Amino acid sequence: MATPEALREARKRKRERYPLRTHHKDDQGEPLYINHLILEDSPYLLQHAHNPVDWYPWSSEAFVKAAQEDKPVFLSIGYSTCHWCHVMEDESFDDKEVAELLNRYFVSIKVDREQRPDLDSIYMTGVQLISGHGGWPMSCFLTPDGMPFFGGTYYPKDHFVGLLGQVQEIWHDSRERLLEDANTLDAAIRRQLTMTVSADLPDGLVDEAVASLLEQADTEHGGFGDAPKFPHEPNLFLLLEESRRDARPLAQQLSWQVVSQALDGMLRGGIYDQVGGGFHRYATDRAWQIPHFEKMLYNQGQLASVYLQAWQLSGHAEYRRVAEETLDYVLREMRSPHGGFYSATDADSEGLEGKFFVWDYAELAHELDTEALALCKAAYGASRAGNYEGTNVLHLPHPLDTVADTLGMPRHTLDEAMADIKRRLYATRAQRTPHYVITSRSPSGMAW
Secondary structure: OOOHHHHHHHHHHHOOOOOOOOOOEOOOOOEOOOOHHHHOOOHHHHHOOOOOOOOEEOOHHHHHHHHHHOOOEEEEEEOOOOHHHHHHHHHHHOOHHHHHHHHHHOEEEEEEOOOOHHHHHHHHHHHHHHHOOOOOOEEEEEOOOOOEEEEEOOOOHHHHHHHHHHHHHHHHHOHHHHHHHHHHHHHHHHHHHOOOOOOOOOOOHHHHHHHHHHHHEOOOOOOEOOOOEOOOHHHHHHHHHHHHHOOOOHHHOHHHHHHHHHHHHHHHOOOEOOOOOOEOOEEOOOOOOOEEOOEEHHHHHHHHHHHHHHHHHHOOHHHHHHHHHHHHHHHHHOEOOOOOEOOEEOOEEOOEEOOOOOEOHHHHHHHOOHHHHHHHHHHHOOOOOOOEOOEEOOOOOOOHHHHHHHHOOOHHHHHHHHHHHHHHHHHHHOOOOOOOEOOOEOOOOOEO
């Protein structure tokens, strides 16, 4: 077991590399609390190393403590660029009232899903079976032998405090029923995750899947489903493959119409970073306009491939542009100087979601001359009122060909002017406080 002296020494060693994230500091600015996570290397775990919650990493020590003290385990899984993980930390895990409840009645464990995807898969399956949905931060309650009996995702503080009280009461008053529920859930998780014997796919399965996707397609804004709206890259890959097999012209293919409408909607929306390239994780609205500003490496890889394949099929120059800009963004901003790539960049900057990416109209007017500002308004929909909390998430309300026609400009002239605007705005944005960047190592040892 780590001694208080060992925890303080670990804090000194990591002072420079990892900024202090807590409201609880002494007169010299040093943290009032240091928990067992300070001994870890994960940036996500280190973000919580100074919470008043007595966090443990995933370890036998934590489960032995839970068994000896006859306490349930509270397991929280997330990752360092997760916006709602930051929110729950600020509201609950860095709050002394919540910490007192957790420390008195539970043994609390933090897990970085990017270091332990195996654990994340197990317990996220349990949460999905319990609640019907998943996400991060994942919040799960376990028996001292690791079996989950209840779970969810983000909880506001008041709800979380009430939940902690309910779980503690049930743990002491209805233990037998709780353990029965845990055994039932454990068996369901095992069935869900057990590998099945391979078998031939039934005839017509692909056709049925394609037909289902065509029914789910949003024919007004593109993509699938309602807000929040994700790219759903596997759906697009399947429909692209269907288009390749279809001998008819693209214009006559329903699969291609769904793909192209989704790609057009995303490349014109705020989910695509119009200034720096690359895609945010998802849109908070049905029309792709306002993103959740986090960027994930896997989205860039999959969407660059989708747009590339769509360009190869159609010759649509906009698809090639987006594929190239996305890959340029990855090489420029997501590549580690030590080799490999960063897995994600944060949605938050200076404690506010999206602050790094959005534009105040006065800032645009200051950075751009009159002609460029007029073009920014016409092409990117910038306005004094803005479209996101009084600021502007730049997007393309109209196709660029339509903008060129409306302004009476040849398309190549518009492209040159837009490229100049993007260069100026990118240089301005580069002076802002950037989003958090992961500086950790994957289980294989590659920096990401």
